[in-house]
Amino acid sequence: MNDSIFTGCIPALMTPCTADRKPDYDALVAKGRELVDLGMRAVVYCGSMGDWPLLSEAERQEGVARLVAAGVPVIVGTGAVNSKEAVSHAAHAAKVGAQGLMVIPRVLSRGTAPAAQKAHFSAILKAAPELPAVIYNSPYYGFATRADLFFELRHEHPNLIGFKEFGGADDLRYAAEHITSQDDDVSLMVGVDTQVFHGFVNCNATGAITGVGNALPKEVLQLVALCEKAAKGDLVARRQARELESALAVLSSFDEGVDLVLYYKQLMVLNGDSAYELHFNESDALSDAQRRYVETQYALFREWYKQWSAQLGNVGQGLPAGR
Numbered sequence: 001m002n003d004s005i006f007t008g009c010i011p012a013l014m015t016p017c018t019a020d021r022k023p024d025y026d027a028l029v030a031k032g033r034e035l036v037d038l039g040m041r042a043v044v045y046c047g048s049m050g051d052w053p054l055l056s057e058a059e060r061q062e063g064v065a066r067l068v069a070a071g072v073p074v075i076v077g078t079g080a081v082n083s084k085e086a087v088s089h090a091a092h093a094a095k096v097g098a099q100g101l102m103v104i105p106r107v108l109s110r111g112t113a114p115a116a117q118k119a120h121f122s123a124i125l126k127a128a129p130e131l132p133a134v135i136y137n138s139p140y141y142g143f144a145t146r147a148d149l150f151f152e153l154r155h156e157h158p159n160l161i162g163f164k165e166f167g168g169a170d171d172l173r174y175a176a177e178h179i180t181s182q183d184d185d186v187s188l189m190v191g192v193d194t195q196v197f198h199g200f201v202n203c204n205a206t207g208a209i210t211g212v213g214n215a216l217p218k219e220v221l222q223l224v225a226l227c228e229k230a231a232k233g234d235l236v237a238r239r240q241a242r243e244l245e246s247a248l249a250v251l252s253s254f255d256e257g258v259d260l261v262l263y264y265k266q267l268m269v270l271n272g273d274s275a276y277e278l279h280f281n282e283s284d285a286l287s288d289a290q291r292r293y294v295e296t297q298y299a300l301f302r303e304w305y306k307q308w309s310a311q312l313g314n315v316g317q318g319l320p321a322g323r
Contacts, residue, residue, distance in 0.1 A: 005075060005100045006134055006162050006187045007206045008041035009224040011213045012049035012077075014261055014268070015063065016275035021282070023059050025066045027275035031214070032072040038217045041207065042073035044102055047136070049211050049261060052079045054280040057088060064089075065096045077136075079104035083120045087127045094128035101125075101133035102164060102209075105143045117143055118153065125157035133159050134189055137175070138166035147178040154186075162187030164209055168256075169198050176203035193220075193252035197245045200227035201238070211255040212248065215267035219305060223248065240312070247304050250297045262286050266294050 190199030213220035229237035268276035
């Protein structure tokens with residue numbers, strides 16, 4: 001099975017809102033198209049960044065269908081409380097022509113039971129056997145998928161071709177050491193913005209699913225390109241990747257917290273994307289202190305990046321130019 005969709009840099013799209021706090025599908029499609037045109041390999045929709053718990057089954061599937069119809073390569077998030085709904089999202093993804101699945105663990109009901117999780121994963125994978133899929137491992141879902149379960153599932157479902165790890169440095173190392181290094185047909189996706197260098201260089205990741213890359217796509221594409229070169233032993237790329245990841249550290253760290261969507265929508269607003277001003281729940285908002293903090297850190301990064309890019313002079317390394 002072709003796993004090339006799980007390579008390079010892939011933003012997890014947020015869902016923009018209309019004035020009545022409904023999904024703004026036109027803005028969603030426009031952003032997906034823009035990001036792919038800039039060089040993103042595909043988009044993920046609808047994962048945590050897309051606010052899947054706040055959308056109906058029909059709303060999520062309409063977003064997927066519209067992205068696919070616009071020619072945007074889509075990896076579909078299958079998060080759901082009910083396994084039947086997760087299966088519905090997988091089957092719909094296959095029907096409309098999505099290119100992959102991000103298989104999210106069962107939550108709340110029996111979420112810590114390995115047998116329940118195996119049944120949940122199996123049902124999703126079986127619903128779309130032609131779509132390559134990765135399991136999304138995250139401590140926020142309350143269940144850690146380990147090597148034994150992964151390979152049991154892969155034996156039964158050949159479309160399970162990889163692992164998206166959101167658990168941090170130690171969990172990425174575990175995934176690389178015990179799961180994804182077994183053979184070249186199993187891919188590792190970095191799932192948290194703070195661990196891109198570690199994931200590519202130390203854990204042999206093939207791609208990264210990004211949150212901050214929605215607001216800083218060129219910069220994150222540049223980081224991934226540098227990390228890919230560093231993973232092949234390029235001394236200069238290794239140094240530059242560390243410099244860029246360090247400068248992005250605060251903005252990337254929002255990906256690790258519960259307010260990630262609020263922070264990254266605010267970055268989009270700072271970019272001039274007014275479609276991201278609202279959230280589905282009116283009470284979901286950054287505090288004044290949080291808003292000032294992110295604005296200050298964003299301005300600091302932009303100034304640093306301007307000077308850093310000028311110093312590098314875009315020295316012909318095939319990297320995207322700065323803003």
